[in-house]
Every structure is written in structure tokens, then in C-alpha cells.
Amino acid sequence: MKFVDEFREPEVITKTAQEIRRLADPHRHYRIMEVCGGHTHAIYRFGLKDLLPENIELIHGPGCPVCVLPMGRIDDGLSIAQQPDVIFAAFGDMMRVPGTQGSPLEHKARGMDVRIVYSPSDALKLAQKSPDKHVMFFAIGFETTAPSTALTLVRAKAQGVHNFSVFCNHVTIIPAIRAILDSPDMRIDAFIGPGHVSTVIGCRPYEWIAQNENKPVAVSGFEPLDILQSIVMVLRQLKDCEAKIENQYKRVVPWEGNRAALRAMADVFELRPYFEWRGLGFISQSALRIRDNYAEWDSERRFQVPGVRVTDPKAAQCGEVLKGVLKPHQCKLFGKECTPEHPVGALMVSSEGSCAAYFNYEHRKTAMVNSIVSVA
Amino acid sequence: MAHGAGGKASRRLVEGLFAPLLFAPSSEPLGDAAHLNFNGIGLAITTDSFVVKPLSFPGGSIGELAVNGTVNDLAVSGAKAEAMVVTFVLEAGLPTPVLEAEVRAMGDAARKAGVRIVGGDTKVVEHGKADSMYITTTGIGRLISGLKIDPRSVRPCDKILLSGPIGDHGITILLARGELDLEADLRSDTRSVFPLVDALVKAAGPGVRWMRDPTRGGAATSLNELARDCAFGIVLVEEMIPVRDAVRGACELLGLDPLHIANEGQFLAVVAPEYADAALNALSLTSGGEGAQVIGEVREQPAGAVLVTTRYGGTRIIDMLVGDPLPRIC
Amino acid sequence: MCLAIPGHVVELFPDQPNAALIDVVGVRRRVDLGLLQDDMPIKGDWVLIHVGFAMSKISEKDAIDQMETLRMLGEAELAMQEVQGYGSEDELISETAEPTPLEESAKGSVS
Numbered sequence: 001m002k003f004v005d006e007f008r009e010p011e012v013i014t015k016t017a018q019e020i021r022r023l024a025d026p027h028r029h030y031r032i033m034e035v036c037g038g039h040t041h042a043i044y045r046f047g048l049k050d051l052l053p054e055n056i057e058l059i060h061g062p063g064c065p066v067c068v069l070p071m072g073r074i075d076d077g078l079s080i081a082q083q084p085d086v087i088f089a090a091f092g093d094m095m096r097v098p099g100t101q102g103s104p105l106e107h108k109a110r111g112m113d114v115r116i117v118y119s120p121s122d123a124l125k126l127a128q129k130s131p132d133k134h135v136m137f138f139a140i141g142f143e144t145t146a147p148s149t150a151l152t153l154v155r156a157k158a159q160g161v162h163n164f165s166v167f168c169n170h171v172t173i174i175p176a177i178r179a180i181l182d183s184p185d186m187r188i189d190a191f192i193g194p195g196h197v198s199t200v201i202g203c204r205p206y207e208w209i210a211q212n213e214n215k216p217v218a219v220s221g222f223e224p225l226d227i228l229q230s231i232v233m234v235l236r237q238l239k240d241c242e243a244k245i246e247n248q249y250k251r252v253v254p255w256e257g258n259r260a261a262l263r264a265m266a267d268v269f270e271l272r273p274y275f276e277w278r279g280l281g282f283i284s285q286s287a288l289r290i291r292d293n294y295a296e297w298d299s300e301r302r303f304q305v306p307g308v309r310v311t312d313p314k315a316a317q318c319g320e321v322l323k324g325v326l327k328p329h330q331c332k333l334f335g336k337e338c339t340p341e342h343p344v345g346a347l348m349v350s351s352e353g354s355c356a357a358y359f360n361y362e363h364r365k366t367a368m369v370n371s372i373v374s375v376a
Numbered sequence: 377m378a379h380g381a382g383g384k385a386s387r388r389l390v391e392g393l394f395a396p397l398l399f400a401p402s403s404e405p406l407g408d409a410a411h412l413n414f415n416g417i418g419l420a421i422t423t424d425s426f427v428v429k430p431l432s433f434p435g436g437s438i439g440e441l442a443v444n445g446t447v448n449d450l451a452v453s454g455a456k457a458e459a460m461v462v463t464f465v466l467e468a469g470l471p472t473p474v475l476e477a478e479v480r481a482m483g484d485a486a487r488k489a490g491v492r493i494v495g496g497d498t499k500v501v502e503h504g505k506a507d508s509m510y511i512t513t514t515g516i517g518r519l520i521s522g523l524k525i526d527p528r529s530v531r532p533c534d535k536i537l538l539s540g541p542i543g544d545h546g547i548t549i550l551l552a553r554g555e556l557d558l559e560a561d562l563r564s565d566t567r568s569v570f571p572l573v574d575a576l577v578k579a580a581g582p583g584v585r586w587m588r589d590p591t592r593g594g595a596a597t598s599l600n601e602l603a604r605d606c607a608f609g610i611v612l613v614e615e616m617i618p619v620r621d622a623v624r625g626a627c628e629l630l631g632l633d634p635l636h637i638a639n640e641g642q643f644l645a646v647v648a649p650e651y652a653d654a655a656l657n658a659l660s661l662t663s664g665g666e667g668a669q670v671i672g673e674v675r676e677q678p679a680g681a682v683l684v685t686t687r688y689g690g691t692r693i694i695d696m697l698v699g700d701p702l703p704r705i706c
Numbered sequence: 707m708c709l710a711i712p713g714h715v716v717e718l719f720p721d722q723p724n725a726a727l728i729d730v731v732g733v734r735r736r737v738d739l740g741l742l743q744d745d746m747p748i749k750g751d752w753v754l755i756h757v758g759f760a761m762s763k764i765s766e767k768d769a770i771d772q773m774e775t776l777r778m779l780g781e782a783e784l785a786m787q788e789v790q791g792y793g794s795e796d797e798l799i800s801e802t803a804e805p806t807p808l809e810e811s812a813k814g815s816v817s
Contacts, residue, residue, distance in 0.1 A: 001621075001628065001731050003712035003752060003764055010687035012776050017688070019779045037706055038708020047690025063708075066706060091757070092631075092702035105699070118556045118630070118703060119758025121738055141757075144708065145705065148759040151740045196708045199754065199762040222708060224690070225776060232779075251768035252754050258762065261741045341384055341698045351631065352706045352708070361692045557758075560733040625731035629755075631709045705709050705757050 003251070007223030008046075016228040017051040023235040030056045031187055032234060033324060035177060036194035037064030037352030038222055044361040046224045056231070059324035060357075062176045063194055065140045066093050066350035067322060068277045069169055071310040074099035077138045077167045078107055080303045087113045087130065089123040090138040096349045100310055103349075104138075120152040120166070127156075127164035134163045136299050139170060144196040146170040146288060147261035150268040153294050167299035168290055171275065173197050174205050175286035179277075181213055185325050190234035192227065193219035195249040200265075202257025203245050210243040221249040268294055278312065278346065279319030318345040321354055328358040335359065378699030380427075382592030382638070385698060387601070405527050405605040408588060409453035411519065418519030420455035422446060425512045431474065433552035435544075435563025438511055439481035441640055444566050445591065446515035447489045451570040452587035452643050454525045454577075455517035457489065462496035462513050467506040478509065489568035491515065520577055527605035529585045534674040535652040536610065537645045539572050539659060540565070540667035542595055543623035546637035546701075551626065556703065558629065560622040565641035572665045576645060579658030583651025589643045593696060596635040598644055599682045600696045610682040612672035612694075631704035635684075636697050646674065710756035712764055713737075715747050728755060 024030065034040060040060045043049060049058065062068055078099050081088035088104060095105045095116060108114035113133070117123045120137055127135035139149045149166060156164050173194055180186055193206055198219045206217045216237035218230035230248045237243060247253055268291060275287030290298035299305075312318055315333055320326040328334050328347070338344040340356055347353035378385035390406065409422035426442040447457040462482065466475065486493050544565040551558050569589060577584060586606075590598040595617075603610050619627075619634045627634050647655045652670060659668035678693070685691050713728035713735075724740045726747070738759045739746060745763065747753050753760040 001625065001712070002714075003769055004628070006769065006773055009773075012773070012779075013688035013690075015779050016776055022780075036708050041706075041708075044692055047686060047692045050690050051688065064706065091705045093704045093706050095702055096699070116555065116703060118558075118705070119738075121758050122555070122557060141705070144710070144756055144761070147741050147761075148738070148757050151738065151759065154740075194708070196710050196754075196756060196761070199710075222710075224688070225772075229772070229776060251765045251772065252762050254762065258741060258744075260744045261761070264741065340695075350706060351704050360695050556735075558733055558735050622732035625733035628711050629730055629733060629735070 004223060007221070007225040009225070013051070013224050013228065016225060016232060019232050020051075020056070020228065020235065021053050023232065023239060024053050024056055025239070026055065028055060030189050030235070030238070031059055032056065032190050032192060032231065033059040033061045033180065033188045034192040034220075034227070035061035035063040035173065036197065037067065037350065038196065039192055039194070039220065039227060040064070040354055040357055041352040042222045042224070042227060044357040048224060048227055051228070052231070059188060060354035061180060061324060062277070062280060062322045063142065063173060063197075064347070064350050064352050064354075065142055065145075065169070065171060066097055067318070067346045067353045068171065068176070068279065069097070069140060069346060070276045070278045071099055071312070072276075072308050073169055075101065075310060076305045076307060077136070077299075078104065078112070079306055080136050080167065080299055081107070081112055081114070083303065085133045087115055087126065087133050087135045088138065089115045089117045089126060089135050091118070091140065092116045093350055094138055094140060096343070097346050098343060098349070120149045121155070124152050124156055124161060124164055127161050131163060134165070137164070137166045139166050139168050141170055142173050142194070142197050143200045143265070146269065147200055147258070147264050150264040153268050153290070153297050154264065156297055157294060162296065165297050165299040165302045166290065168269070168288060170269070170288040171277070172271075172286055172288070173201075175283045176277070176280070177209065179280050179283055180323060181209070181215075183323055183325070186323060188215065188324075190216040190238060191218075192230045192234070193217045193245075195219055195221045195226070195253060198249065198253045198257070200258050200261045203247050203253065203255050204257070206245050210245050214243045216243050216246070218246045218248045219253055221252065267291075276309070279322040313344060316344050318347055321347055328355040331355070381697065381699045383597055383697040383699065386593070387696070407453050407525075408449040409455060409517075411453070418521070419516060420450050420453050420519055421514070421516045422449040422453070423512060423514040424449060425510060427507065427510050428549065429507055430552050431478065431508055433548055433564055435548060436566040436640075437478060437481050438509060439478035440485040440566050442511040442513045443482050443485035443489060443491070444568050444640060446513040447491055447568045447570060448589045448640075448643065450515050450517040451568070451573040452589050454523040454587070455519045456570060456574075457491040457515045457517040459492045459494045460486065460513050460515040462493055462511065464496070464498045465506050465510040466498065466500045467508050468500050468503045470508050474508070478511070485568075489570065523577055523581055523584060525584065525586055527586050527602055530602070530606040530608060530646050530674055531585075531648070532608055532674050532676050533649050534585055534646050535649055535655075535670050536599070536612065536672040536674070537647055537652070537655055537659065538595070538618065538669055538671045539569060539642045539644075539665055541618040541620045541623065542590070542639050542642060543619055543627065543634040543637040545640040546594070547623050547626045549638075550630075556630070558626060560626060562620070562622050562626075565639060567641040567664065569641060569643045572659055572662055573643065575658045575662040575665065576655055580647055580651035580655035583648035583655065584645060585648065586646040587643055590639050592638045594634070594636040594638060594701075595644060596633070596682065596694045597696045602646070603680050603682050606674070607679055609675045609678040609680070610672060611675050612682065612684045614684050614686050616669050616671045618667050618669050631706075632701050633694070635694055636701045710754045710761060712752055713755050714752045715749050718749055726760070728753065728760070730755075
């Protein structure tokens, strides 16, 4: 696969890992946060932790849009879909996330019309093909995904499709990073920046992290070599006492971002004054809602939404794990009451949630694993 | 729904509910077929239900799956399928040509596989039930003499063989459902694996410890079951696992892992190291086995788990899924 | 939020300027080009695809540059070590000093 396989070349990966070892000061313990859940997933999938020296700790950040969604919002979406002739359409990521009465898949088993879509435009097409039904698209995602939802709403309006609405849960990344840096129990040395969000917002929005907080940022791609090169970049900055934003993912990320995408978002969305983030509490100006000119396509205005706040079970420590204060296995419920089979929080459901990643990929690895070098 | 997906939930249903209530107490691990002995004649019997939407897809249809699936369950438990009975549960209103097409497909598949369909039953249920058609096949076969397949005979350093590329069937079905708007030149791999099993046994019989056909839940599920049953670890080498480009592309696009995707024409075998070369050779020289590979080996650790390694030294655990693999965007 | 895959544009539709058929090692899907309307891709271009929309064009040049940089990792270091093994840098770049056979060969290896 072009633009994928090159960045998985074993010899170059080994070399880059060696460079990391060379750069890492043995007397220093590095805490590097990868903000984006996609990076968390890639780190586990490619086994990148095995390549890093002991004194480099990767902290998983809150960039998992499924993980930060409060249970109440899932309940709200499902309650809309409980109405007759409403189809609940969402990405596969949402299907097993538990609401108080069960997940979307569980609701499907009880008779709700629930469909998995790959794209918001598929949800719109579904509405066009099902004139007797109303399709409610449960939208999630950071700025990577929001423009696509926005364009879909533009198309829905232009094509006069009235049996379609969006339940909007899009959130923005900068407030989440601010919340991490403002948190008193966090010490992060550098950031691996979210590469795909940055294809939309560009690299400028991170400048305050370098200028005001004095932390290096490398905006990173998602292949093994991208992530490793980003680690090289931030280590070099730390070594030279520098703090700046570097664009590791140059082949895809434009420094100024994608103007057309930002325009589409501005046309359709506005910032909510505040929004609740699971584990992080209420954060102002951190989420998107649909503007008045698209009110007809806003599920929250088309339908009555209970809007009940659901607090997480006391014992669940989703918040601390989301902020990187606790590692997944340090949560009291991890592996016991909370497993991928019966998840309590979304971090255990989402494939990029750190708990699921840790459970599926990591926690049964023993010290013996290190002795497995060549098998074939 | 997760209980039918072949992964953890299915396993719990069988082991937690069915086995204690229905089966005679036994310390033997559950296999793909039950072995019976009648006056010294070793037989194997198995049954399987087929529920697939759409009924027909590139490379096959429900009827073929129903025949090949049962032939394969018998093959990987060391038996040559001899005869089969078939049950149809049909939805009222199912067009006759559709039914006829499936019956023809079953006849063709049975002839190809060398198995006789000797009887069956049909029931019709209300419109709205049965998703058009459910098929159950029950097959009986003769055990290949001298073959002793038991996960408890698996030892560290045994090699894991895979007969060919994985993921073809599951991805074909996913695409055929039409919900994801993806197109690819892919076909289900449904076929009888008996000729390959036969070749393997002839070349390496005494060294064959275990076999399984990785259907729903994929190779990851079958290998996790093995790891659990033999109490050793399985270490796979990622680059050695054969996957067609189009399957790989679809999996990358949808965020799926080929190891979790269903197959209907492949099998896994664990072979003692001294027989591994002969085994691989026999498979690659048999028609349909050209894609066979040694994909890993059994190790002491990580006991009970399956590990995937890469050439640059990265490792990850791969577990059984809870339910069906779901596409993701994150 | 992050699963995005490179694909190349195999077909454009004159009657649908915002749509394209892209190919990912043989898997094909229609994607929406609406987010690239300021710089539309042409047939053969590579784009990054996320939830059925093209997010960005992929620069082959930047990809090649990146790989070259990575492949050279450690080589600059090695070169320096080789140079230092033959004496100090000052001696090597001095033009007034009489070049000894050893220094000449060192110069040859640095270039």
C-alpha cells in the first residue's frame, strides 16, 4: 500500500528506534503525551512501546471522541431513535458504547432500527432511500470529522432532504489539551500532536503550547515511522531546550490547515458555550452545535431530548485515565467489572480508548515477550 | 447477538450452558466434531447452521457454505465426510427459484466434495422470520486412521501452518451487504479443504497435532481457543500471514484486523517441527494450497495468549473479539 | 477521529464535480471531494480519505523527503565518527598544512 508500507519499513524503524535511544538522556524520565486516540491505537497495534527505552513513557491523551462522550448524550440519541419510524445511524465505533439502558447494538436486538454507516453521506443516502423514515445521524468526532458532517448538512439542505437530522456531538481538541495542561497532577514534557485533526485546523492552533507552556509539539502521522520520527523530533527539542511546533506529517498536513473545511464548519456549526466531557467535566467553548440556518436538520431541535445528566459509577476512574493520571490497569474496575465484554466506561469500548487498547494488546504480555525476537 | 459471532460470548454459551446440561462429563476439550467409536470403527459427526445475508455473494451462496462448512469441520477433526443430512427453515414467500438455486448449489458442492446428501427436513415459518432461509447440515465421516488430533499434544516449538490467505469470505460478505459502498474484486473462499488436509496428513500425519477451520471470529479466535486448550502461547509473525491486497485495503479502510475476519475455505494446523517442511511442501504442491505459509509457532509464553510480532521487534496481543468485528472511523 | 487512509483518484465524474472514485489496493469507493474544492485533485492524485471524504492531497515529494531523512539517521553521526577517527576537523579543512597521506584519505571519505 503506497504511503503506508514505506512508513512500516523494518530496517528504518530499527534505525529510528536506535536514534531515540541515542537521544534519550539516561538520567531523565520523559513523559510524552499522544493526544489522539488514533495514535494510542497505532502505538499498541504496531507494538511501538517495545522499541522505546524504559525512560520514555507514553501517556495516552483524551483525544478519543467516543471516550469523552457522557452517557447522558448516548441516552439522548437513543431516546430520539425510540420514536416510531426513526433510524439510528452511526459509525461502528458507537455501537457498543453503553447508555444507561444499553448500547445501540443492544437496542437493535430489542427492535430499534440501528444502522452502521461508514460516512455521514451514507446516512444522508439512507434517508433519501427511505422516504417514510427519519434518519438520525449520531455524529461524533473532533475537527477531523466535523467538516464531513458539515458538508453533509450543506448537501441535505441543498437537495431538500427533510427526513434527515444530525445529533451533533462534535468536540474540539484545543480545549482538551488546555484541560490537560491546567490539571495540577499532570506533568507532560512534550506532545505528539493529532495529525488528522491538523489536516483541518493546521499547526498554528498549537503555538501557545510551545510559546506559553514551553512544551515541544510534533504534529504526527499514524504509521510507525511517523510516530517514531515525532518522538525523535521532540527529544531533539528537549535536548536543545527548545519548544516549537514541528510538522512531522508534512506530506498531508498543511501548516495553515484546510480553508474549505474550516469554511464548511463555520457555515454550519457554532461553538456551544460549554459541553460536558466525560472525565474532564464541563469545558467552555469546546463543542459544536448546529447553527440556526440548519435548525431543521438538528435532531436536538426536531425532537424532544431528555437531556438528563448521567454520572459515571463512583468506582469508575475514566476521568483520571483519560487525563493520563492513571494507567488503565490502575483503575479499580479494570479487568474485573469493566472488560471489553461488559464495559462500564467508553474507554473500554472504543478501540482507541486506552483501557480497551491496554486490555486487548498489553496486559497479558509477560517479561518473556522480550525474549521473542525472531520466530520465522 | 454477540453469542452467535464465534468469539468470547459464543464460547461462554457453549461451555457455560450447553456443555454442562447436554454433554457427558469429560475432560476433553470441545472440538469441531465429536468422535464416536462403533465396534472399532472410528466415526466423526458434526452439525452446523448457516445464517447469512445476503444469501448469494461473489464466490458462493448459503447452500455451498452449508455443505463445505460441515465437510470442513469433519476434515479438521481428522475425518473424511461421507454423508450429510440437511434441514431447511424457509421463510414463507421465499421465491421458488431462489430455493432451487440453493439446492442446486448444494448438490454441486456435495458432488465436488465427494459427500452424499442422504436426507433432510424442511420447515416453513412466517414471513418476516428466517431471513429467507436458514440451513443446517449434519455430517458424518470416517476418521483417518493413525491421526491423533488433540490440543493437549501441542508442544512448544510446534509450527503453525495456514492453508492460504485469510479474510476473503468475511470481507466479501461485508461488501455484498452493500451498506458500506465499497467495491472490490473479491470472492468468498468457500471450498472443501479435505484435499489439502488429506495431502497434509499423507506427508506429515504423525506430526499433526491440531487443526481447525477459522470461520466466524477468524484465525484469532481459533488460535486463542488453541492457546487456552493447550495452555501454551502462540507467537505469529505478522509478515508471514497471507492476506490478499484487496482484503488488506478493505480492512485498513474500515479499521478491521484480517485475523478477526471469517474464512470458509482455509484451515490452521499445528505440526511438530520435524514435519513442518514436509507439511508445507505438501500443501503448496496441492491444488488450492499454493498460498500456504508457516505463520508462527508455539512457545511456552505468553501462556494462554496469542502474540503477533513484527520484523522490527514490535509485539501485540491479539484476543478473541466479543461480538462481530465492527468497522470504525477512529 | 483518526482513521484515514491514502487512496488514489481513478475516476472523476464530469456531471458530479464533487465526487471521485478512489482506489485503495483494489478496493474502490466513491468519495466526496467537497473539502478540497480550493485545490481539486485530478486523476492519479493521491488523497487522504476519512469517512468517505477526501481531507487532503498527499505530497509524494514530502513522503520521499521524509523517508530519505529517516534512512540517513545515524549516517551523519557515523560520518562524523569516521572523520574524528583521523584527527581533528581543523587539520582536515586547513589548506596551508601539508596534507599527509592519512589526511588525504580522510578527506576522500568525508566527501
